[in-house]
Amino acid sequence: MDENKKAMSSLEEAIACPVCYKTLTTAPQDCNQCHNYFRNELAKLPSASLDLTPERIKGEIDDAVDSQPLRTELFRLPIISFLYERILPPIWAMGLRNVGGIDIEFQECREFFGQNLGIVADISCGTGIFSRRLALLQQCEQIIALDYSEAMLGQVQQQMQLEGISPSQITIIRGDVAALPFTPNSLDAVYSGAAMHCWPDATQGLRNIYQALRSGGKLFATTFLQPLPSIVFRFFTPDELPQMAIAAGFHPDCVQLETRGVYGIIKCVK
C-alpha cells in the first residue's frame, strides 16, 4: 500500500460515528442509528470538512438539537471567528497566554510530543493556530482540526489557502468535545489550546480525549485560571486542573501542571 493510501486508511480507522462509535469499516451499510449520515460524510474525505456533531446526526433523524452553553455558542458568531486571530495574538504575547506568544507554546508542545508524530488532533482548534503550524512542518501522518464552531472552521480553511496548505494536509471536522468522533485508542497526540474553559463540561471533555488517545498517547492542554471571574467562561483553580485530568483517567504520575500567571498548562501521557 502506498504511503497516501496507508495514511488515509489509518485516518478512516480513527474517525468514528459519535452516536454508535462504529468506523467506516464497522458501520453497517444501512445504519439504523444515523441512517448512513456518517458513511456519507466520510465519503467527502480527503478534501472536504465533515460535520460529525451528534446534534447534526440526531437532527438528521428527529430534529432533536441539544443546546450548548454561551461559552461554546459565542465562538459560532462570524464576527468572533473573524476577529479572533486578527486581534488576540499580540495580547497573548504580552504575557496573558505565554510570554513570547503562540510560537513559544507551539515549540513547547512539539518538544513534549517528540518525534514520530502519527495522528495528531487539535481539539477546539479555533482558527487552526496549532494545526496550521504543524502542517507546515510536514512531520505528521495525519492532522485533524476539530471545533464546534462552523465559523472558526471557515477561518481554518481560509488561512490554509493563504498559507498554501493543501486540504489533504488537515482533516477539518466539526465536532463536539462532549461526544468526540474518534475510535478509542486511535490518536497519538492531542493539543487543545485555550479551550477547556469554553467546554460545557471540562472533565467530560478530558475523559473523551483520554479514551481517544492510544496507550502512550500525549495530551497538551491549556486554559485560563482564576482569579479571572467565571462569568461567561468557567475558569479553574490550579489545583483543579490535574484533578480533572486524573478524574478523566490519566495516572497521577503522568500528569504535569505548569502555571504562568492566569495561564495553566497540563501535559498528560496515557
Ligand SMILES: C[S@@+](CC[C@H](N)C(=O)[O-])C[C@H]1O[C@@H](n2cnc3c(N)ncnc32)[C@H](O)[C@@H]1O
Ligand atoms: C478560545 S478558543 C481556542 C482556539 C485555539 N485552540 C487557540 O489555541 O487559540 C476556544 C475554542 O473552543 C471551541 N469550543 C467551545 N466549545 C466546544 C465544544 N463543545 N466542542 C468543541 N469545541 C468547542 C470554540 O468554538 C473555540 O474555537
